[in-house]
Amino acid sequence: MDLETYIERVEQYAEGLLPDAERLAFEAELAANAELRQALDLYRLGQEVIEQGVEAQLRQQLQGWAKSDADTSAAAPPLTAKRVTMRPLWIRFAAAASVALLLGWFSMQWASRDYSDEAIFAAQYEAPATSTFRAGTTIYNPLETGFKALENNDLQAAEDFFKSIPSDHERYAEAQYYLGHSAGQLGHYDVAIAAFQASIERREARFQEKAEWNLLLTYVAAKQTDRADFQNLLNRIAADPAHAFQKRALELQQKLGSFLRGYRLL
Amino acid sequence: MKKPDFTDEQLVSAISSGGQARETALKAIYEDKDLKRMVAAFVRNHQGDATDGQDMFHEGMIVLDRNIREGKFRGEAPLKGYLYSICRFLWMNQLRKQAHTSTVAEMPLSTEPDLLTPEVTMITEERKDLLNRLLNELGERCRQILELWKLSYSMEEIAETLGFSSSDMARKAKYRCHVSLLEVIQKNPHVEQLLSR
Structure with missing residues (x-):
């Protein structure tokens, strides 16, 4: 079956966008055309598949909010x-x-x-969970080597691998995001900062906000919180109620501004 | 259920319209501490712990989001009660599945009065697993485009979010991705079996 023959009409029908007369004609054709019925079944299953992705995203978001709440209320x-x-x-x-x-x-x-750079970073940083690693296809996943290295905690191998992904690769933003994590955990902060910045520049919805937040934390770990780009980014996230990390950015602002940061006598 | 400046109607409208408005509305609902406590208390009183309570609240939010987007929530009850009912339903359903005790099947849903019976679509683990495998066969970019489209982002918003030069380019990309997804589904040997159920 050539899907392109049917997809637009099927979509309009399934989304309730066809005028009555066309809808009736479509339903009459459905009764007689097995390929059209198959295309409609495929379309509906496709919607279920996409919904799984939407739900996975929301689940991840909720877990982020929960963690943020837990961090805030920890006495x-x-x-x-x-x-x-x-x-x-x-x-x-x-x-x-x-x-x-x-x-x-x-x-x-x-x-x-609790207000030192090290403590703030340790309290806020989360290494990416293996469940978030995405397969490209079941046959071949171009980032598999890097994910395996991360799973095995072989951070240097992960850093080397993600560095090797060229900038014209379709999953470059993702590779840079994980390069940021690998390098950051190795203490290679300059590499991590550059990687998170590169991931952000691609403006891919799935990684942008996470990369922005991890860039901030990497600046903290690298003791570079006096940089203007750190301050600008922190202020922007903290002022953006739609940003997934706004609440945590506000907490970070509060901690960084605390007078207790000056009391390091030991 | 909400910050003082959101009514149920506004929350439903924001979630239905998708985009950033949806996320803001979901966060406002999420931040209702009373509701979280109610769900946690219900789960705790029915063989669960704090983690189960949080999980159920999250799963309830996911169902609420989907039901609103699919027009299944018709505003016949307050949103807060609706979400609470969903969470209760999900937890009792999970208890039944786990069959921790032989009496669970006979247990009433709750000693509290039912606000309403939520419409919750349960899918089997097998189906969910196959759907996830199909999803993972899509490239990251396609996955993002289709998810944003499913969340009713306009082509202009998709173009802006994902860095396309115009809404037309986003529309073409969405079309290509949609066809790719349907081809992936069509080629999967397990799909026919799934469709026949």
Whole structure:
């Protein structure tokens, strides 16, 4: 069957776009034309296939929101102190003052640990889950070697492989996205930054927002949060309610702006 | 169910119209903490834990999104109640499938009054697996185009989102991708069996 013969009419029928007279004619033809019936079945199954992709995307989005919620609501562990029992009053006061000072000092240290670049990166970064790796075709997946390397945690092999994908490859944006992850986890931040930027430039919906967020985190890991492009990107995401990472960008802004970042005494 | 500036009608309209409006509406629904707590409590009271509660809320959101886009939600009940009913239905269905206890089959859906019976399309794991395999045979670009099209993005929006030079180019690409998908389906040896069920 030559699908192109039928696809446009089938689509119009299935989407309810045919005027009544044409719809009736189409239904009459359906009764007599087995190929047309087959084309309609294929079209409907095609819609189910695409819906699976839409649902997978939403599922991923929901998991991202859930993680963001969990990160936000994670409470700091309570600090406790044992009671000091000393007879003379001045010793009690002195001890209490010392304990308070120590508690205060440790509290600052404890709190400030969460505001270091390393802690912010560690709390926010997620290596890509293997379930997100996409097959190209069941016969041949051009990125399979890189995905296998990532699955095996062979980050250097993954970085080398994704670097080898040429810029005219149809899955270049995806390759650059995973190159960013591979290189970032190896501490090759310049490579990772360039890769996430290259992925973003392709403006592929599936990777753009994720690449933007991971670019921000890579800047944090590389201690380059004073760069203008980091600030601009962070501000843009934080101001965009439609961006999948807006909430996390707002949290990041808050953490980076915290006075506790200055309290690194140890 | 929503931030103060969204009515049920606005949320439904935004989800139906697709694009960024859909995502904003879904996020507004997602952020209803009371509803999340209600679903979590229901699941916890019926042999589940917090993770199950969250999973059911997510799966309920996915069904809600689909039902709204397909016009199956007709506004006969508040959106919040509708989503809660879906989550309850999904969890009880999962319990039955898992057959953790012999009494599950006899268990009433809930001791709470039913708000409505949600229309939930359940597909078998086998069918889902085949649909996913077919989806994975599409190139990444085609997959993106078709998903955006399914979400009612206009050709202008698809062109802008995916970097086509014009809406005409996006339309042509969508056509080619759609034909490719149908060819992939047509060539798959398991599809005929699936269609016959």
